[in-house]
Amino acid sequence: MEFYMTSKRFLIPCLILMVMSACGEYNSGSYGGGQDDIGRKIDSLLSIMTLDEKIGQMTLYTSDMDQTGAFLRPEYIEDIRAGRVGSIFNAYGAEYTRYLQEMAVEETRLGIPLLFGYDVVHGHRTIFPVPLAETASWDIDMMRLTAEVAAREAAAEGLHWTFAPMVDIARDARWGRIVEGSGEDAYLSSLIAAAKVEGFQGNSLYDLHTVAACVKHFAAYGAAQAGRDYHSVDMSDRMLREVYLPPFKAAIDAGVVSIMTAFNDLNGIPATANSYLFQDILRDEWGFDGFVVTDYTAIMELLYHGVAEDAHHASELALNAGIDMSMQDGFYHQTLADLVEQGRVTEAQIDRAVAYILRVKFRLGLFDDPYRYSDVEREKAEVMTPENLEIARDMARKSIVLLKNDDQLLPISESVRNIAVIGPMADNQRDLIGSWSAAGDWTKSVSLLDGLKNRMPDVNFIYAEGASIDGESRDGFSAAVAAANRADLVILAIGEAYWMSGEAASKVDISLPGVQKELAMELHKTGKPIVAVLMNGRPLTINWIDENIPAILETWFLGTTAGDAIADVLYGDYNPSGKLPVTFPRHVGQIPIYYNMRNTGRPFEEHNKFTSKYLDAPNEPLYVFGYGLSYTTFDYSPVTLSSQEMRPDGSLEARITVSNTGSYEGEEVVQLYIHDKVASVARPVRELKGFQKINLVPGESKEVVFTITNEDLKFYRADMTFGSEPGEFTVYIGGNSRDTQSAEFTLRD
Incomplete structure (x- = not known):
């Protein structure tokens, strides 16, 4: 085991050799490291670590950003120098991560390198379609490739670890985080979970172009009651195992090295204190040998769940449940030493947790060279390359779903010379990269209007915003109608703002926000043919649009190259092939709605009231799972x-x-x-x-x-x-x- 440093380069190897020699016949695995070479190194390192240093490895704190750039809070800098923190998230950039790594390596007693994590969910600098959109491609190889590209960019900017993939099954469009996952089906989601892990982690974590993956959120987070984020989940073990757990098992079978706890309680037991999930299923049944990290302040939140009396009790519950690393709340940092002294947890439990974490650091090569990911020249060479942008454009094209195309209005004929481009999403860059867009720069994204102009520079595109996304003003209607009247065809770009889906973005109304539907109705009165281009992070209830607009494209949030990709599809350079990974309801009252329901004892009969149906709406959704049209038949x-x-x-x-x-x-x-x-x-x-x-x-x-x-x-x-x-x-x-x-x-x- 060689640490790549100056003053400490030979200190740790010598100490470990001394410890191993003094032990005589070496007892491999005594601290949970394992029987292999890395395991023996871990056990040796654990044997010379103080309790506080071990707890430091179980502690994860955030970096921050302000107008001048990234910075770390003074107390966290002190913690790093004292060996009281083992991982940092939200810190990226080759220079910045090297600066922080030097603190850990050069200024602490043992020089154990930091692990840098970040939410690289659908791209790092080059932003790909949001995960729900990518799933609509049903192209497993492409989804693996986009994870691989994201990993290359993230690793080039000093990152070792991504908090992805999110594999929560979601059958409720009210839940904002439906945008981050793969929809409603366990089989499809399981294939994608494995592909994403393979893309991020590659064939070896030691490869400089890979990052450690973290599958999340364990478990059943997507089944939050009423679609309200962080809410309780109550379900049978059968439902849990048949629907919600398979994607996690697929990720583990693919070799994922970390897993994140869910915020919700499951049948009354918060996930972060749930030994059934993390000990019985994850460790004992599935044999998971990576580490478990909480979501943001989740141990602290055991107090609000009402299952912990204080910080000490919360940490005790979490560690006994099998949680290895605390994110941001600092509860392990504050309490574990006391809990060991009080006999409420054991140092052996801490050793096991630390061993899981150290193993990932060893596999990443951080003990060979802590600075191997912090290379400024590689950063310049890998980020937002033309090759990466072309992959993003191809993925975006494949993610688009054609929902309707009456009279073959699409693709647009190049002979159409006057086209009105109307709507709050038409000349919009910010929302195109969606939520959880990592280090993506929205000012570099291609708007729909610019994509159209790039494709057809000689066409007269007449732009009018018409309305804002969620405002109530109709002042722009007249200009929009005037633009439509001057055109031969209208492209109406409507949908949600990026912040309307994602974490803490639950909604009871999933129709078009603001007055966008009214704008569509006014444009419809002109009699001009209209193509509706939807941009959104969840299924929307768009009954009027479906009934009255002849052509509809579901484009989700497609990322950096969105406008060019949409133009490719509108003009037929790419024939849309996407299929919905989630059911679109007609009404929010149908939710939860999904294709693989049970039949009931009184299945639907149109003329029999006493069967399973609604009085005021059909049972059928607006668009079924797996649906999507093509320009051909x-x-x-x-x-x-x-x-x-x-x-x-x-x-x-x-x-x-x-x-x-x-x-x-x-x-x-x-x-x-x-x-x-x-x-x-x-x-x-x-x-x-x-x-x-x-x-x-x-x-x-x-x-x-x-x-x-x-x-x-x-x-x-x-x-x-x-x-x-x-x-x-x-x-x-x-x-x-x-x-x-x-x-x-x-x-x-």
Whole structure:
């Protein structure tokens, strides 16, 4: 173990060698480090650390920013120099991180390097589409690539660790953090969770272009009651394990090295004090060997949950639950030494927590060279390169969903020379990069108006804001109507501000804010063809828009290259292929609404009041999960199965032929769903079990083959064992969760 420093370069190796020699036959793993070479180094280091130094490794504090740039509070600088803090978040930049690292390495007794973390959620400097938007691409390889690029940029600016991916399943559009995840489906979210971990962490954390990932928020945070952020969650163990936990398990199987606690309580026990989650499931069942960090001040919040009497009690609960690192509240820093002295926690528990943290620092190579990530020249070479921006543009194109296209209004013909571009999102840069946009600079993002001008510099684009995003003024309506009257086509850019989704951004009204709907109604009166371009971080209730506007593009918040990507789609340079990863309700009263509900004992019948339905609205959503149109059309043949029977140790193939029956080359996401018709537990009406994204030229057909195995049929049975049951199953294949072809087979004993 070699520390790359001047005055202390040989101190730690010598001390550890002395300790190991004095111990005679070395007892590997005695402090939780493990049996491998890193584990032995960890155990040696732990044996010469004081209790306060160990607690320091369990403490995470923030850096701050002001008009002059990044700075650290004086008390935190003192803590670093005293070895009382092991990690810093919100500090980035090669020079700044080196400055802080030098304090830890040069001015503390042991010189243990700091770990620098940051919320690199959908890009670092180059901002990619928000995660919900990326999910709409259904392109797992591209999502892995955007994480890889984000990691390269973050690592080049001195960062070691990202607080991503967020894998919380969200079935409630009122919840603002739906924008940060992958939607409502556990299967799709699990694939993305694994891909993001692989993208961030690469093949080796020692690679300078990778960062440690942190999967969050464990667990069930996305099921907050009433969609209100931080609210309670009460659910069955079956629901937890079948829907909310699989993406976390996928991230762990992919090798994620850290996990973050959720803010919510689960069945009355706050996640940060929940040993069922962090000991029974995470450590004992899943064998997780990374470290657990709280979310911001979550140990302190145990006081407000009403489960802890004071700071000491809160820290005791958290450590006993298996929480290794405290973010920002300083409770571990303030209380753990006292708790050890009082016998309420043991130093062995602290050693285990510190060992998990140190292992990540070793794997990142920080003990070989603490400054290896703080390279100014590499920073200049890696950040916002033309290659990174092109990847961002491609990801943005793939994330756009075509919701409606009556009379093939899109793509826009290049012969259209006068186009009105109207709405608060039309000449907007700030909102395009969305929430959690890391170190992204919104002034470098491409607005829709600029993207259109870049694509068609000779077209007369007539701009009018019309209205603000959430204001009540209608003063701009007349100018907008005048612009529309002078044009042959109207592009109406409407939606939400970036801050309307994300953390602490729950809403009871998910319709278009302000007077944007009224603006659309006024423009509709002109009789001009209108293309609505939506920019938002959650599903919106847009019934009037759907009923009256002939073409609708869902573009979410697409990041730095948003305007260019939208123009690519509007003009047909890219044929939209996105599919919704979340259901769009007709009314907020339908929420929670998702495709894989159970059938109930009284399934819907239109003319029977005493069935499961509303008196004042249909059951069906506005747009179903998996929905998305193309500029071309696709035809699906009937499904054929290789056999009508399958045994648990066997498999069968489901085949379908997809044909491009339109005039454009296009991609289609072919989706496989399965329904277990009779089981010991009522099963969802259908569940996504596979998909393939194919490209077809006009007139081309392609056979798509899915292999179904017993793994696709397993669930938590009545006795909570996990497995399949013999019986009949229906296979559905189609372009969304509703419009499908089907076939049936039987699983035999």
